[in-house]
Amino acid sequence: MALLEAHHIHKRFGDQVVLENITLAFEENRLNGIMGPNGAGKTTCFNVLTGRYKPDRGRIVFDGEDIGGLPPHKIARKGIARSFQLMNLFDQYTAIENITLALPEVRARGMSMMHDLSTDGETGDKAAGILARIGLAGKERVEARDLSYGERRALEIGVALAAAPRILFLDEPTAGLGAEATGSIAELIAEIRRDLTIVIIEHDMQFLFGLADKITVIHWGQVIAEGTPASLQEDEWVKRSSLGGLA
Amino acid sequence: MSAPLLAVDGLVKEYRMGVFKPKTTFRIEADFTIEKPTVIGVMGPNGSGKTTLFELMTGSNAPTAGRVMCAGQNIHRVKTGERDRLAIHYHQSYQVRHFDRSRPDFMLEKAKSDYPLIHLFDEPQFNTQDGYIGFMLNFFRKLRAEERLVFICLHPTETYHIELLNDVCEQFIFVHHGTLTHADSLPTLAADPRFQDYLGNLVTAVA
Missing domain, CATH: 3.40.50.300 (P-loop containing nucleotide triphosphate hydrolases)
Known part of the structure; x- marks a missing residue:
């Protein structure tokens, strides 16, 4: 099947x-x-x-x-995850924050934990791993709005991947x-x-x-x-x- | 014996203008029967009545006289929301239907089919830049193999339009000033001076 x-x-x-x-x-x-x-x-x-x-x-x-x-x-x-034809990113957050926010364990904690998103070792490593997988290693601290159009598309795919x-x-x-x-x-x-x-x-x-x-x-x-x-x-x-x- | 897939029976659509001395501005007449699954090419100049014919056959436009029988059902007597289970009109890439709602739906009968029996493709976009032509032609053949009747309305402007009509169609209808001419092949149709005139230089591609 x-x-x-x-x-x-x-x-x-x-x-x-x-x-x-x-x-x-x-x-x-x-x-x-x-x-x-x-x-x-x-x-x-x-x-x-x-x-x-x-x-x-x-x-x-x-x-x-x-x-x-x-x-x-x-x-x-x-x-089942999907990316959209129109982009769906948080512009004012960095690449790694966008990924972290989409991780199931972070979602479960709720948005109030936003302030220490990237400092948390384990989730940070996981998010960095996804960024590397989509070719955005080195762009962790770049805000989504400052990424190129192609990089933003890649990040969108990364956000979808974060949900495993x-x-x-x-x-x-x-x-x-x-x-x-x-x-x-x-x-x-x-x-x-x-x-x-x-x-x-x-x-x-x-x-x-x-x-x-x-x-x-x-x-x-x-x-x-x-x-x-x-x-x-x-x-x-x-x-x-x-x-x-x-x- | 089962009813033919399509019987266009003494069909007339007349548009008139003026109240005291009404004058006919456009008139189309059709009378033909298609017994079995077939792929039919429909051609004709702009304004000749091709789209009106399609609208009449799909029940979205009411005839002045006559009727359209789809597998034994008069399409204008079927609930508007179910007429596309008998005959579906594709305008380019999406379907359009605006029904003349002459009587309420509860007075109309249910369609006896679950999937459109007659598919009318109104000027599908045969784009040379991509490979869709091949997929589209195979789809027309697939519908026919599934016992459907297929109409392809195309206004040929390129040699390959003639080629693809020859490739996929088994019958042809030429619509001219509201009159239909039927033929089994393009060369037969090309004997008609009105069709020669319509095709212009492309007539050489038919021979």
Whole structure:
């Protein structure tokens, strides 16, 4: 059984069908890509999988348990973490403070412990370890607002990792990034993927083709294609268009 | 014998202007039956009535006369919120539906299908910059294999548009001034001077 499965998900907003009969499965320790053109329903799909929206129909099963309809915080506690397309950092706090704040043991103590966040040996070490893992070693004391855009994206992933999730959802991690920063994020993801199940929404096809074990293509709120990057790229029309043969 | 997937039965939509001396500003007529799952290419100049035809077939626009039967159900007699279980209209990447609510939903019947039987793709974006064309064409074929009827409305402006229509479509409809012409292949359609005129230079790609 896959770690997370969605069966026949339907979602509509008023008269508009946004997701039509979506079935997905994410195997443990695999990197799964979801791609599709703008307006295809990718983000809604993400929001349903991570509990922000309740599906109108269908089941979501995580590690054998039906989690459809659970509130987001309960879903998060089960080991499902996500980063957002819009950034979600505390700007006036340093990189290490942002990570520390997201550690489960610190969260459990509450925000009042904020003043000694980084001085606490064990949590400090743990946070520093996560920063190193996402390539931000040496930036511990830099406030989030002073980091570059690409570094902020990396820090966001670090914040999601701090919760020690079993599955990590990343919503357009390369949005707004140039080629170089996109390369750094790809390296970061290659580094963290080893013992983690990851689901990435992305419309940068080349980025996903280079990283993912499996790709699901969503369009018109439906799964229109699915497979390994190699199998998807075998299609004659895909070859022609990505090689510029149609331009 | 089961009902055909789609029967467009004496369908007329007329738009009129003026109160005392009403004048018809636009009129579209259609009468055809599609028995089995098929992929159908729909072409025609802007304003010829392609989108009106799609709206009539999905029940979001009420006909002046005639009816649209989807697998034996008159789509205009089905609850508005369930009409997309019979026929769904995709406008580019998302679906649009604004229903003419002529009578309350409780007076209408339930759709007998759980998943759209007829899929109408209104000018899908076939972008040459990415690989989606291949996925989209395979999806149309997959729907057909799952016993669905697929309409692809496309206004060909590039040679590869003709190629992909040839690749995936088994039948064609050319809409011109509210009149439909049906054909089994593009070369057959290309014998029609109005279609030649519509395609312009691209007509050479059809032969």
